Amino acid sequence: MTEHPSPSKLGLTDAELAVHPTVFANDVLKDQVIVVSGGAGGIGRAIAWLFARLGAHVAVVGRDGSKLDALVAQLAERHLKASAHVADIREPDAVNLLFDAIWAAQGRVDSLVNSAGGQFPQPAIDFSVKGWNAVINTNLNGTWYMMQAAAQHWRNHKHPGSIVNIVVVTTHGLYGIAHTIAARSGVIGLSRAVAVEWAPLNIRVNCVAPGAIETEGWNVYTPEARAAYPRSNPMMRVGSPWEVAEATAFLAGPSAKFITGETLTVDGGGQLWGETWTTGKPAYFGGDDK
Numbered sequence: 001m002t003e004h005p006s007p008s009k010l011g012l013t014d015a016e017l018a019v020h021p022t023v024f025a026n027d028v029l030k031d032q033v034i035v036v037s038g039g040a041g042g043i044g045r046a047i048a049w050l051f052a053r054l055g056a057h058v059a060v061v062g063r064d065g066s067k068l069d070a071l072v073a074q075l076a077e078r079h080l081k082a083s084a085h086v087a088d089i090r091e092p093d094a095v096n097l098l099f100d101a102i103w104a105a106q107g108r109v110d111s112l113v114n115s116a117g118g119q120f121p122q123p124a125i126d127f128s129v130k131g132w133n134a135v136i137n138t139n140l141n142g143t144w145y146m147m148q149a150a151a152q153h154w155r156n157h158k159h160p161g162s163i164v165n166i167v168v169v170t171t172h173g174l175y176g177i178a179h180t181i182a183a184r185s186g187v188i189g190l191s192r193a194v195a196v197e198w199a200p201l202n203i204r205v206n207c208v209a210p211g212a213i214e215t216e217g218w219n220v221y222t223p224e225a226r227a228a229y230p231r232s233n234p235m236m237r238v239g240s241p242w243e244v245a246e247a248t249a250f251l252a253g254p255s256a257k258f259i260t261g262e263t264l265t266v267d268g269g270g271q272l273w274g275e276t277w278t279t280g281k282p283a284y285f286g287g288d289d290k
């Protein structure tokens with residue numbers, strides 16, 4: 001994977017996330033247990049901090065154990081509850097063991113947030129089979145394995161639950177990552193379908209579709225592409241992981257108890273006005289790229 005590192009850190013630090021103001025009341029998620037995949041990434045990390053500050057135990061999941069352990073240590077320093085769990089969401093057996101372990105340790109799970117995911121920018125016409133499969137496996141299959149394992153455990157424990165899948169805006173304005181548009185459209189469709197099938201189990205399923213949100217995940221894009229992201233929406237700025245975290249808390253928790261099968265777009269209006277060219281804007285569309 002080609003990396004285009006930024007001279008300064010992208011997104012919010014743990015110190016900033018620990019004190020960022022929130023619209024939510026303290027303890028609104030008291031005693032709940034929330035599983036956050038991609039919990040040590042940019043958006044997942046903001047979700048982990050917010051949910052922990054609202055009183056939940058957050059079980060953060062990813063492939064890199066050292067990143068997860070460091071985050072849990074930061075949370076513990078502020079007396080917030082968290083545990084680190086190494087798993088590749090593309091491995092269904094590992095995903096099942098993950099939920100077994102969290103249920104065994106915590107005795108409950110209340111919500112699952114799927115923030116693990118990503119893609120690389122490339123014109124679709126040049127996708128390799130391996131590259132296509134990597135993105136579909138991560139974002140569609142991996143998300144599904146997590147959703148299904150969560151739901152099976154809730155059914156077995158006769159416990160209600162809620163799922164929030166972090167996707168991308170699939171309708172307009174995001175170019176150069178067609179593989180992820182395909183995968184996330186699949187997740188949105190799947191979420192709508194199981195929102196109905198799982199309603200009898202008292203499981204709600206929703207999605208959050210962020211626009212351009214500054215995180216370390218942006219290192220996969222060139223500095224030139226990133227520089228144009230503030231112009232991808234009528235607010236003319238990029239979003240913060242905290243803004244996605246608060247939308248996620250709204251959908252995951254009791255504030256959304258009559259909402260299921262919905263996708264909440266958090267993009268500053270980018271689906272109405274603006275374009276994001278992750279591989280450069282072609283001359284055909286008025287850009288500089290040949």
Ligand SMILES: CCC/C=C/C(=O)SCCNC(=O)CCNC(=O)[C@H](O)C(C)(C)COP(=O)([O-])OP(=O)([O-])OC[C@H]1O[C@@H](n2cnc3c(N)ncnc32)[C@H](O)[C@@H]1OP(=O)([O-])[O-]
Nearest residue numbers: 001002117118119120128130131134135138212217218220
């Ligand atoms: C505002 C803008 C929108 C922002 C949205 C965001 O989500 S931002 C934040 C979201 N965060 C992120 O997006 C995080 C960054 N993204 C990733 O980590 C990966 O894209 C991933 C999600 C596919 C990881 O899957 P993995 O661990 O399996 O990855 P791997 O590295 O092993 O690659 C597998 C194969 O994919 C292919 N391939 C890969 N890169 C390129 C490329 N540049 N060019 C061409 N092809 C590429 C290649 O075939 C490679 O195999 P090879 O040929 O090397 O043997």
Ligand SMILES: NC(=O)C1=CN([C@@H]2O[C@H](COP(=O)(O)OP(=O)(O)OC[C@H]3O[C@@H](n4cnc5c(N)ncnc54)[C@H](OP(=O)(O)O)[C@@H]3O)[C@@H](O)[C@H]2O)C=CC1
Nearest residue numbers: 038041042043062063064088089116117118212213215217
């Ligand atoms: N930032 C943005 O502008 C936008 C982001 N999104 C989406 O939001 C989600 C979070 O993005 P963001 O936080 O910015 O990205 P990051 O790259 O910062 O975080 C993604 C996290 O996912 C984890 N992850 C990736 N693959 C796997 C896997 N196979 N198994 C387990 N964990 C995995 C990674 O952890 P580890 O390496 O430890 O496995 C990483 O910490 C992604 O789905 C992203 O595509 C959507 C729209 C815009």
